[in-house]
Ligand SMILES: Cc1ncc(COP(=O)(O)OP(=O)(O)O)c(N)n1
């Protein structure tokens with residue numbers, strides 16, 4: 001399986017700015033997570049409509065937290081966070097929904113697996129300005145999570161094009177990046193650099 005590149009929205013960019021960037025970077029990414037915590041359901045839905053009109057495939061869009069918005073906009077799925085509905089609750093109601101779950105320990109990873117998540121996002125791996133209030137968990141903890149779940153693990157937090165290889169070496173199925181792409185001077189150049197690192201890995205390991 002090709003290693004995945006998930007891009008996470010920052011919540012700090014205007015809709016116009018985000019749509020312009022997404023329009024140019026979508027061919028190089030696996031998924032775009034719309035994580036806009038201060039927007040209402042209606043605002044997130046309007047943003048998704050703009051992304052869809054700009055040519056970002058619905059199959060590449062995941063909505064953070066909002067199961068209702070994911071359903072009503074017809075996107076790929078939902079990323080359930082700490083404060084979201086439970087994985088098992090959503091799975092019961094929506095057997096077909098593609099569901100990622102954000103986890104921060106082996107036991108949370110195993111719970112997500114038993115509850116029916118399709119993949120997990122584990123972090124934060126390295127120090128990052130995007131998560132200032134906690135210590136990074138590091139590569140050894142990532143390795144433990146990868147080893148102790150059968151779900152695909154997407155690693156998040158402080159991932160740069162320089163450390164991608166070490167992250168992927170753990171057996172993680174992919175990476176998720178926020179500031180390294182969306183806040184780069186050139187998001188297009190940045191996404192290509194990350195993608196290239198993953199392709200180099202795939203070329204030698206798939
Ligand atoms: C121990 C721990 N709990 C929760 C979080 C953050 O929650 P998450 O569900 O990942 O939501 P966001 O990252 O989208 O805010 C954490 N980092 N650590």
Ligand SMILES: Cc1nc(C(=O)O)sc1CCOP(=O)(O)O
Nearest residue numbers: 123124128130157158177178179
């Ligand atoms: C949204 C998010 N969740 C994390 C977690 O560990 O749950 S780390 C993170 C932000 C990652 O941003 P950057 O790529 O800029 O480091």
Ligand SMILES: [Mg+2]
Nearest residue numbers: 081102123156
């Ligand atoms: Mg998170």
